[in-house]
Amino acid sequence: xxxxxxxxxxxxxxxxxxxxxxxxxxxxxxxxxxxxxxxxxxxxxxxxxxxxxxxxxxxxxxxxxxxxxxxxxxxxxxxxxxxxxxxxxxxxxxxxxxxxxxxxxxxxxxxxxxxxxxxxxxxxxxxxxxxxxxxxxxxxxxxxxxxxxxxxxxxxxxxxxxxxxxxxxxxxxxxxxxxxxxxxxxxxxxxxxxxxxxxxxxxxxxxxxxxxxxxxxxxxxxxxxxxxxxxxxxxxxxxxxxxxxxxxxxxxxxxxxxxxxxxxxxxxxxxxxxxxxxxxxxxxxxxxxxxxxxxxxxxxxxxxxxxxxxxxxxxxxxxxxxxxxxxxxxxxxxxxxxxxxxxxxxxxxxxxxxxxxxxxxxxxxxxxxxxxxxxxxx
Numbered sequence: 367x368x369x370x371x372x373x374x375x376x377x378x379x380x381x382x383x384x385x386x387x388x389x390x391x392x393x394x395x396x397x398x399x400x401x402x403x404x405x406x407x408x409x410x411x412x413x414x415x416x417x418x419x420x421x422x423x424x425x426x427x428x429x430x431x432x433x434x435x436x437x438x439x440x441x442x443x444x445x446x447x448x449x450x451x452x453x454x455x456x457x458x459x460x461x462x463x464x465x466x467x468x469x470x471x472x473x474x475x476x477x478x479x480x481x482x483x484x485x486x487x488x489x490x491x492x493x494x495x496x497x498x499x500x501x502x503x504x505x506x507x508x509x510x511x512x513x514x515x516x517x518x519x520x521x522x523x524x525x526x527x528x529x530x531x532x533x534x535x536x537x538x539x540x541x542x543x544x545x546x547x548x549x550x551x552x553x554x555x556x557x558x559x560x561x562x563x564x565x566x567x568x569x570x571x572x573x574x575x576x577x578x579x580x581x582x583x584x585x586x587x588x589x590x591x592x593x594x595x596x597x598x599x600x601x602x603x604x605x606x607x608x609x610x611x612x613x614x615x616x617x618x619x620x621x622x623x624x625x626x627x628x629x630x631x632x633x634x635x636x637x638x639x640x641x642x643x644x645x646x647x648x649x650x651x652x653x654x655x656x657x658x659x660x661x662x663x664x665x666x667x668x669x670x671x672x673x674x675x676x677x678x679x680x681x682x683x684x685x686x687x688x689x690x691x692x693x694x695x696x697x698x699x700x701x702x703x704x705x706x707x708x709x710x711x712x713x714x715x716x717x718x719x720x721x722x723x724x725x726x727x728x729x730x731x732x733x734x735x736x737x738x739x740x741x742x743x744x
Contacts (some may be wrong), residue, residue, distance in 0.1 A: 374428060401499075405500055406522070451472055504518070505544075544713065563731055567732070569732065573633075581700045581713075583713055600720075618690075638668060655686060656689070658688075659691075666692040667690070
C-alpha cells in the first residue's frame, strides 16, 4: 500500500528525531549536505525556498516518475506543486516547525511562482545567489537520481530539527530580581525597540506591538476600567488580510465581542493628521470608547497642534476619544499602574517567543538581542 504524503513526512521526521544528525548525513555526498544546509540557514528570510524544496522531495518519493521541476499542472507533464504543498507540506510545517511555515503556500512567493520549470537556468529572482544555486542543484540531483530523495528528506528535516533546537537557547531562563525598577525595565525595552538590527532584519515593527500587548496583559486584571473586558488574541503579522476586520493592532473587547478600545502602533513614523483621519474612518461606524495611536518615532509628531485640532474636530461628531502619544511614555505610564512591573520582562519574553514560533515578524536576531539585554538588565 502506497504511503500518503503525510506518512512520508511523519516517517522521515521520526527517523530524524530518533537518529543523530551525523547518522542522517552519513549516507549523502558532502555537496548535497552543504546545499541543504544553505537552504535551512536561509529559511528564516526565504521560507518559500525551503517549502518548495520540501514539497519537491516529498512529491518525488510519492510519485517517482514525476519530473518535480515541472511544478505547475499547466506545464507539459507538470504537477500542481502549490496544491500539494497547501494540502500536505505546509500543514506538516505548521505542526512540526511553525517557525518555518508559510501563511498559506510556498508558491505564493513571487520568485518561485513563475511558470518556468525549476531547471538550472530558472529565471526567478531568488535574492541570494548561493541559495538559488543550492535550491536548483538539489532539485536537479533528485530528478537525476530519485533514489536520493528519501535520504535527502531525512537530512533536510534533521537539519531543521537542529536549527530549531538552537533557537531554544535564545530564550533560556534569566533570573529577574523582584527589586528591578521601572526605570531599568523601560531602559531595557527601549534598547530592544531602538536597536539597530541592520537592513537585512525585517519585522522590527512588531516589537512595540508586543511590548504594549504584554503590558496590557498585566494591566487589565488590575485596572477597574477593564473589568469584564477581554484582550483580543494577536492577529498574525503575516496573515494576508490580518487588518481587514481589526480596528487596530491591539483590541480590547466588550463581553458581546464589540470593540471597547483599540491601539494602533506606528514604527519610526511621526503621528500626522492623515493618521487621525484614517483612524476616524475606521471607528466612525463603531461604539468604541478610545482609540490610541502610539509611535516609536522621536519626535512623536511633526505638527502636534494640527494633530490636536484634528482630534478635537472628530470628538465633536463621535464619542470616541482619540489619544496620541509615544510608545515609551505610554509604557512608563502603564508600568506605574501595575503592582509588579518586574513581571513585564517575563510577559514580554513570552510573547516574543510566541511570535517567533509562529513566524509572525520576530526573527532570531530580535531574540538574540533581547536575551543579551535581559542578561545585562541589572
